[in-house]
Every structure is written in structure tokens, then in C-alpha cells.
Amino acid sequence: MPKRHVVVLLPGQGAQYPGMCVDLYRGDSLFAALLDDVLDRFHDGRRIRTDWLATSHPADIHRTTRSQPLLFALDYALSRRAQEAGVSADEYLGHSIGEFAAAALAGTITLDDAVRVLDARIPLLADTPAGGMLAVALAAEAATPYLGDGVEIAAVNGPRQLMLAGPADPLDRVAKALTDDEVTWRPVRATSPFHSSVLGRAVTASLPLFSALPLQPPNIPITSAYTGRALDPRTAMDPAFWAGQPAAPVLFAHALEDLLGRTPEPLFVEAGPGQTLSTLVRAHAQVRAARHPVIPLSSGRSRVRDDETHLARAFGTVRELLSPVHTSVHGSE
Known part of the structure; x- marks a missing residue:
């Protein structure tokens, strides 16, 4: 049986919900340290964290100024937490801002540069027509x-x-x-019309930010949900490609189709809040027929949450599926 190919799924705009990953932050010190490391790089990181953790009067987490930095930070930190547990990506597939998190994880952009760009771009996106x-x-x-x-x-x-x-x-x-x-x-859950031409002005204004960055080809493959195929080095190093993403349509179905067509034994691991992408991947006919495993690392918002227990079980399932002696083709959780 071929070695399983770990595809880390990174959710984006619309995946956020009140209380997302808060229990995990409070119970898993390593995840908390990784997330704090990202949030502390944002200009408004302390306030973002305070609003996210608030329980009595939580901030509107769906506002662009909160959803965008939190989704990026949670995707990045949970992916890094998986790496620390021995679950490393062979490939990334992100949705919306999840693809930008993939770029930081894969070395196309440094974490410092990614946060610096988001700090400047998010106000531009928030200042678009309702x-x-x-x-x-x-x-x-x-x-x-x-x-x-x-x-x-x-x-x-x-x-x-x-x-x-x-x-x-x-x-x-x-x-x-x-x-x-x-x-x-x-x-x-969005207060801006993401992935439409309404955001064109914000895209144009953010292009100089990306043009000043030393973009690199990814050191871990990325399947792009904007091109619908594997991200090639030339596109990865194109500032206009990254600047244009908030106004460009997300072709997640095309990207998933491309990935499945060239990956015989994918093991999908969703690293981010909720289980949005896990649900989309599980619905694909080929995934169902071949019983490809799909493992979300977050317990999601629709259950009684016990994020620590869920994460430990998810890591255990992935490690078992990656074990050379494992012969089952079904490990979906």
C-alpha cells in the first residue's frame, strides 16, 4: 500500500464562530504558545485576543477586522501544533485566507511579512461597501x-x-x-462581499505591499483554490496573485478534483476552526468511494466541545493511519 499523503486543509472566511478553539487555547499550553506567537505580531493582537476570549460580551467575530486575523492565526497555529505532534503536511489546500496561511507555513512568505501585510490589508477590506x-x-x-x-x-x-x-x-x-x-x-458569516470585484479597490491598494516582499516558491506543495491546481513557482512568486485573492473566486472544488486525480492515498487533516472543509471533502464521490480518511482537528461548533480530547484522538487516528502496519483504508472521524 502506498504511503499516505497528508493533505492539510486550512479553512477560511465563513468558518469562524464564537468560542472557536477557545477551550483548546485554555487547555493546551503548546497550542496557546503557538497562537500567542502569531497574535502578538499583529499591531492590534492583544485586543484581538481579548475579544476572541471574551465570554460575557463577545465582540462580533464575523467582522472583517476580527475574522481575518483570527482565521489566519488559528490555521497557522493549529498546523504548527500538528507538526509538533508528528503530523506534518505533504501538501496544503486552503480556502480563502486559509491559502494565505498555507503560504506562510510553506515558506512562500515569512510569518512576519504575512502579518505585516494583513495588518495593512485588513482595514482596506473592512472599508469596502457593506x-x-x-x-x-x-x-x-x-x-x-x-x-x-x-x-x-x-x-x-x-x-x-x-x-x-x-x-x-x-x-x-x-x-x-x-x-x-x-x-x-x-x-x-461575513460582513464584506469577499471574493467579488467589490473588493477590487482594496486589492489595488494592497498590491504595493506584496510587491515589496521577497516571495519564494513553497517548500511544501500547495494546491491552490484560486488556480484549481498545484501552485507553480512562478505564480507563487507573483505579488499580484496574492494581492488579488480577496477579490478572486475560490475554486475549491476544482482544486480538490485536481489533487485527487494525482494523489492515490490522500489523508486529509483539517487544521483550523470547525469542520467546514472536512464536510466538503467527505461529500466528494471519489473520497466516499475510496473511503479516504478525513480528520478534523477541531471538534467544531455543533457538538459538546472537548477540544483537548478531540485533538488527542485526532492525532492518535492520524498516527495510526500513517503507521506502516496499518492496512485499513478508513479512518474518518
């Missing part, structure tokens, strides 16, 4: 009647799993039209 995002149960080709007036396809997550984004009023009209047409949809 808008939002919808998750819609439609194929991409069926979405055309709902597009226009600033509403665009923001992400293709599966065969009938789209995200739409746009300004607030046009998006409200699309939501009503979807309801009238009996199309299943739900709001995505």
Missing part, C-alpha cells in the same frame, strides 16, 4: 439568473455548492429570488 455572502445549493451554470448588479460567484465548493457575494441590497434581492424559486440557501 455586503455579504450566501451559500447556495446550485450548480455554477444554473446561477446565471441570480448574478449581476454586483452579485457574483464567490466560490465553487462542490457540484451544487456555491457561494455568492455582493453589495448588501442586491444580495438581499438575490436571497428573496432564491427563496421564491425554492432554492436552498443560507447566509455566510
